[in-house]
Structure formats: structure tokens, C-alpha cells
Amino acid sequence: MTRPSDISPYPFVYEALASAFHAEGTNVLFALLGDGNMHWAASLTTLGVRGVYARHEHCACAMATMYSNATGNVGVASVTCGPGLTQTMTALATAVQARVPLVVFAGEGPIKAAFYNQSIDQAPLVTATGAHYIAGRSLARMTDYVRDAFFVARTERRPVVLGVPLDLQQQSLGASFSYKPSAGFIPHFSKILPNPEDVGKAVAAIATARKIVVLAGKGALHAGARAACEELADACGGMLATTLPTRGMFDHHPFGIGISGGYARAAGKTLLHETDLLVCVGASLSYFTADSGRLFQNAKVIQIDTRPVGLKHGRKAADIYLHADAGEGLRAIIDRLPSDRLDPGWRTAAIATEIADLTADGTEFATQPGLIDPRDAVAAIDMVIPKDWEIVNSSGHCAYFAAQLRGRKPENFNVIREFGAIGNGLSYAIGVAVAKPEKTVVLIDGDGSLMMHAQELETVRRLGLRLLICVLNDGAYGSEIHKMRADGISDEGAVFGRGDLSAMARGFGLRGAKIHELDQFPALFEAFRTADQAELWDIHIADNVTTPVMRAHVHK
CATH class of the missing domain: 3.40.50.1220 (TPP-binding domain)
Structure with a gap:
């Protein structure tokens, strides 16, 4: 949108909001653009903020969540109003449960329109997740809303959604403004000494x-x-x-x-x-x-x-x-x-x-020909991956196996498990890769989780990220099939087949390999190390190996 030079010398509201976000120390914006946020986002990136554009709103929010977790800074995400915001509910709830400081700029439907097909009462949805909602309706307080959002995110360690009607964003602010970032209002205390x-x-x-x-x-x-x-x-x-x-x-x-x-x-x-x-x-x-x-x-x-x-x-x-x-x-x-x-x-x-003893769980299971015990698969990954590489542990049945990696510092282990939601792994890996561009990131995820947001493989290719995506592929939703089998009911609703996820990765322009033998890992790792391109390992694992957590659940 071009500023009409004959109307006002003062900035548009969206420009003032972008300046305030920039003053808060925003370095990276994770976003999916629409009417409610695109002018603001363009202004923010004009100020030098890096824009990382996802293919799904949930993923933009999840990327910002793990970026915050990996850096210690407030994560910033943006989606458009209405359906753009409703797509983020699971990611928001997860960030709330994990106490991650996050600010999401979402816009709102126009306040002057008699009808707008993407309008919805956004505040109840956001507050239902446990996040805080700020409705930006006053021109006089417009940049104060940004300060308040970052203040709450930092002091309460929870997500905040700032909604500003899109027609209000495109008005002239009508006055000059100065901005004092939230950090200047946060009390700084000495260390707490015990009684x-x-x-x-x-x-x-x-x-x-x-x-x-x-x-x-x-x-x-x-x-x-x-x-x-x-x-x-x-x-x-x-x-x-x-x-x-x-x-x-x-x-x-x-x-x-x-x-x-x-x-x-x-x-x-x-x-x-x-x-x-x-x-x-x-x-x-x-x-x-x-x-x-x-x-x-x-x-x-x-x-x-x-x-x-x-x-x-x-x-x-x-x-x-x-x-x-x-x-x-x-x-x-x-x-x-x-x-x-x-x-x-x-x-x-x-x-x-x-x-x-490196044996985390010595329970024996019947061998399934052509498939790898997931415990052995993770041990093989542990053997070839350098100890200082970044590990992202996803959710679901497979998460137990990935948690058994040994000799790796917690600073290099990235995990958010509080809400128990699958489908976040790839987004979290992207968030870590953006936060630590000098590091190689290894994601260990399940096939069910990956397939929920496989479209972000295109984001990985577009950004040129150095990711190794290790998919423990049991051809199903692992937690569900084990519970169903234990309860004696059909598991057909949770079984989808393994397919060829490596071919899917190649279709997105990445490298891909199917793994069904343990001796494949060393050579594949050396090829990945020299390829300088993201790669997906489709590891076909046995679907009869259960974790101690699952066994305790189904036998209680």
C-alpha cells in the first residue's frame, strides 16, 4: 500500500506497530500472510527483521514457539484474522502449557464493515487456550498495546495475541509517537536467598x-x-x-x-x-x-x-x-x-x-522381518550423529526412544511435550534451525506426526535449512494402535501403511532414503554430511515394540 502523501505526514498504524515490535528486539518473524497482517509484516521486514514464511498458520506459531525455547527470547509469529487465527489453537495451547513467551500479531476483521466473511470473536478462542488476548481498538494507545503484549509475555511467560482491526491498521496514527520497550518496565530483582x-x-x-x-x-x-x-x-x-x-x-x-x-x-x-x-x-x-x-x-x-x-x-x-x-x-x-x-x-x-549399561529397556519382542526395532534405530542414530548437533524430540509413542540418546548436553536437546500434541516436530526443527543457523539440526519424529504438516518440507527446501529428518515409520499412529490392541479392539482406524516417505521428501526437492537395515546408517550419514542439503530418513520400524510408558498405561 502506497502512502498518500497529500493526506498525512504521520505513519500508518501498521507502520507504528511494526516499529514498536522492532524496538522490542524482534529479529525473526514467523508468519503466514493475509489481509489482517500483510501490511504490518511488510513494514516489519523493511526494518530488517527476517521473515520466515510457513505454509500453515499452526506451523508459524509452532516455529516461533521453539525459536523462543531455543534462544530465550520472545518468539514472534503472525497470522491473519479469523481462520488464520483459528488454525493456531493447538500451537497456542502447547506454548501456554510449556510457559513459552510468545507474541502473535493476528489482526481482526474491519470494525466499519457491515459484513466481513472472516470475522469471528477471537478473544474467547485465545483465552480458552490460556493465552492472553489484547484487542487493539484505540489509536491513542496503539503502540502501548505492543508494550503490554511483550510485558505479559516476558513476565508471565505465556503467549499473547494482539488483534488490531485491519481497517484501523490502515489509518494514519494522527500524531507522532515515541516508544519505550517493555524491558524498561520489568522489575529486576536480586537473587532470592533461602530462609x-x-x-x-x-x-x-x-x-x-x-x-x-x-x-x-x-x-x-x-x-x-x-x-x-x-x-x-x-x-x-x-x-x-x-x-x-x-x-x-x-x-x-x-x-x-x-x-x-x-x-x-x-x-x-x-x-x-x-x-x-x-x-x-x-x-x-x-x-x-x-x-x-x-x-x-x-x-x-x-x-x-x-x-x-x-x-x-x-x-x-x-x-x-x-x-x-x-x-x-x-x-x-x-x-x-x-x-x-x-x-x-x-x-x-x-x-x-x-x-x-546402555540398555534403557531390555524387554524382548518378536522379530518382524525387514523392520528395525525402534530402540536399535535410535541407538544407530546416536552412533553416527555428532554429540554437539542439535536434537529435536517430537511427541507421540516414538518420543520415548529419542529421549534415550546418551552423552548429549541438554542445551542441544530441544523438546516441548507439555500438551501431548503430535504434528509439531517439523515446525520445531525449523524454529531451532533458524535460531541456530551455525548448527545442524536432527529431528526424530514419527510418521503420523510428520504427515500432519508435511507441507513444511517445502519451507525447509525454500529456506535452505540444514536438517536431518529421521522418521520412525511404523505406518500408524503408534500410541493408538498399542492401546487398541491392548483393549482388544480393531486398530484399522489408526493404521495407514508405511508408504515411501523418502520419495515424498524428494518430491519436495530434498534428499530422501528408505532405511530397513541397521548397516545402512553409517554410509547414509557420510552422504548427508557431504551433501549440504536437507534429508529425510524413512526408517521402517517394527510396530510391535512398545515403550515402558505404554506398557504401564495399558496394563494398569
Whole structure:
């Protein structure tokens, strides 16, 4: 749209909004354009912001979500009003559950039109997901709406949708404006120090415990408290565990037992059942981390967190709370531990050997000719992929297998599982690839999830992203067929056949290979390394291998 020079010297509303987004530090915009956002988006990219254009609105929102997760910055996405926004509901709900700061510019239908076929009451839809909605209707407050959106996203760590009617966007602002970004209004606090009385309670509990596990979550990772977690565990002769997002943090430690929860390795699960004291650092002790309450049932729990909660997912979270930063809480406890505090008897050479065993799940299944056990497929991927490459773990039945990769730092492991939605993997991988252009990104996904948004393979090719897409292809929706079979009902509604996903990738202009033997992995990896092009591995896996999580679900 060309500015009519004889009407007003002041910027259009969409230009002022774009300037405000730019001032908030927006570097990348993930979008699908339409009437409600295209003038604003064009203005934003004119300011030097990179535009990444998806083929589906859900995917634009999901890409921005993982971009935020990978960078620590507020993710920015944009879709048009009405159907453009309704397409994002699952991605928004997922970002809410994962507490990802996200701002979505969505536009609204024109307020002066008697009829507009894409009009809908957008606010109830957005707020139903748990996201915040801002309806931008006042010219005088137009740029303030942007500040408010970023303020909420940053301070509450949740998505915000800003809707501005498209005809209002194309009006002249009518006045000059200055903009003060939200960062100038956010209070900055000193580190939270624990109450000495609470520290005393924690130390007393440690003094009487004999089998202690120190469990680290994202709060510990972001606070740089890895070494302090290890110091406490070493002082207590205890074990070290993590939540799923921080898996790999203690893989180098002989008594790092891996993930706590349904994804726990066999040895780790046994040790977590035995613990009598769990020291939880920067983790919320969710339903998943506690494996539906089946782990550490008899243990007393200490929670160190800046936002401790008494009730989490219907369960009592802890017995002793330290309201403190992860590092400060750990240091206060360590400094008050007696030097001869513990008999390190729980740590033995035999346990260290059991922990080092690479077998996450030793359950045997009947061999299916021409198909690969998914556990073996992931082990083969783990053998060839360099440890410093970025891994994206999707959702669904296959996600358990990908979580068993060993010796990889949590900073290079990208996962959002909170809402349990499949179909996000490819979008998340694109978000990571845009966030970290110097890295090679490996997505491990299922065929059902990939096929939900396979159109984004075109986005991968168009952007020239360096992705290796590993599809664990069981020809079905894995979780559903295993539940159906366990319940004795027909699985035909969840079985679709494996097809040839490698041919589909080639159709989108990418490289593709079908894998049905383990000895194919090394040569294919070397070819990928030298090809400098995105590639899809269509790995045909057995559909009779179930995860421990699934077996616990269907047999309960």
C-alpha cells in the first residue's frame, strides 16, 4: 500500500506497530500472510527483521514457539484474522502449557464493515487456550498495546495475541509517537536467598536420609547450578537425575541415572523407587516427572525453586520448600552439611556398572522381518550423529526412544511435550534451525506426526535449512494402535501403511532414503554430511515394540 502523501505526514498504524515490535528486539518473524497482517509484516521486514514464511498458520506459531525455547527470547509469529487465527489453537495451547513467551500479531476483521466473511470473536478462542488476548481498538494507545503484549509475555511467560482491526491498521496514527520497550518496565530483582530456618529443615532431612537423589530441572540448568547439584550429590553419596528437558545433564557422571519419570531408564527407575529423599532443584515435579505418582512414593521431597508450589497436577509437590534461586539454595545447604554427614554406601561399583549399561529397556519382542526395532534405530542414530548437533524430540509413542540418546548436553536437546500434541516436530526443527543457523539440526519424529504438516518440507527446501529428518515409520499412529490392541479392539482406524516417505521428501526437492537395515546408517550419514542439503530418513520400524510408558498405561 502506497502512502498518500497529500493526506498525512504521520505513519500508518501498521507502520507504528511494526516499529514498536522492532524496538522490542524482534529479529525473526514467523508468519503466514493475509489481509489482517500483510501490511504490518511488510513494514516489519523493511526494518530488517527476517521473515520466515510457513505454509500453515499452526506451523508459524509452532516455529516461533521453539525459536523462543531455543534462544530465550520472545518468539514472534503472525497470522491473519479469523481462520488464520483459528488454525493456531493447538500451537497456542502447547506454548501456554510449556510457559513459552510468545507474541502473535493476528489482526481482526474491519470494525466499519457491515459484513466481513472472516470475522469471528477471537478473544474467547485465545483465552480458552490460556493465552492472553489484547484487542487493539484505540489509536491513542496503539503502540502501548505492543508494550503490554511483550510485558505479559516476558513476565508471565505465556503467549499473547494482539488483534488490531485491519481497517484501523490502515489509518494514519494522527500524531507522532515515541516508544519505550517493555524491558524498561520489568522489575529486576536480586537473587532470592533461602530462609535459614528452611535450610535447617533441609539439612536435617538430608542428615537422616540414606538414599538421596538430586533431581535437576530447567531452573537448575538456566541458573548454571549443574556443578552445585553434583557437589551436593557427591557430598551425600547420592544419585543425580533430570527432568526430560534437561536430560543428558549428568550423563558424564558415574552416578547420573538419567531421566526421572515415565522415560526413566531401567536402572534409573529402580533407584528412584528406592530413594528415601528427593532434592528437587528448579523443577516443578510434574505428573510426568513423578511417572503418575509411581516413582519415589516413599521418599520425602525437598523443592528448591523461585516459584515453589504446594499442589502440582493433583499431587502434593514437596514436604520441605526452599524459596530460592537454584544455586543459592544449593550453596546454603552444602555449606551447612557436616563433613562426615553420610555413609556413601548407596554408591557402589555394581550400581555404577548398572547405570553405565546402555540398555534403557531390555524387554524382548518378536522379530518382524525387514523392520528395525525402534530402540536399535535410535541407538544407530546416536552412533553416527555428532554429540554437539542439535536434537529435536517430537511427541507421540516414538518420543520415548529419542529421549534415550546418551552423552548429549541438554542445551542441544530441544523438546516441548507439555500438551501431548503430535504434528509439531517439523515446525520445531525449523524454529531451532533458524535460531541456530551455525548448527545442524536432527529431528526424530514419527510418521503420523510428520504427515500432519508435511507441507513444511517445502519451507525447509525454500529456506535452505540444514536438517536431518529421521522418521520412525511404523505406518500408524503408534500410541493408538498399542492401546487398541491392548483393549482388544480393531486398530484399522489408526493404521495407514508405511508408504515411501523418502520419495515424498524428494518430491519436495530434498534428499530422501528408505532405511530397513541397521548397516545402512553409517554410509547414509557420510552422504548427508557431504551433501549440504536437507534429508529425510524413512526408517521402517517394527510396530510391535512398545515403550515402558505404554506398557504401564495399558496394563494398569
